[in-house]
Amino acid sequence: AQKITQTQPGMFVQEKEAVTLDCTYDTSDQSYGLFWYKQPSSGEMIFLIYQGSYDEQNATEGRYSLNFQKARKSANLVISASQLGDSAMYFCAMRAWNTGFQKLVFGTGTRLLVSP
């Protein structure tokens, strides 16, 4: 079975600082993908970044980067130079290609609050 664990219910960061949101995963599959989504207070789900299990380099998208440590089964999201608009819920998700039947499974989320 596949599982995503986000152990930080809430995180606080000051504007312009960097913040790391933790995500660990569990799967026996060798082929899988990891995703991060942002959910602002308006409720919509916004895709941020993707990392494949076979990707050799950590994914980056603008101010977002993914610190992928395969041996530790962690896929932490790093947001650099935080902005007030980054205040939101953040969800880590995984799709395991073989044993996970390609379902997209989410963690419980981390609420990030960026202060001025």
Add this chain to the structure above:
Amino acid sequence: DADVTQTPRNRITKTGKRIMLECSQTKGHDRMYWYRQDPGLGLRLIYYSFDVKDINKGEISDGYSVSRQAQAKFSLSLESAIPNQTALYFCATSMTGRNTEAFFGQGTRLTVV
């Protein structure tokens, strides 16, 4: 218009009533999903469908049923609503492929009284 449209956006219903949540998409994706979101529990998968003839149960399918009427339409039904089904429900779609992100509808806030 949104690529993934959910109707209704908000609904209040009484315990024991049957209710249907509808989802339609214009993205041409094969895969469609229904999730529910509860505070502290994240998004939990109710049902998913990889094409019109392929429907699968997710983690929490009890009390729910689905219908994939066409590639673009995937409906979720609560046969006899109960208060603990009060939640925010999301429909999502994706292409086939391990690296394809899911695109979400705007959500349906359902309250069962």
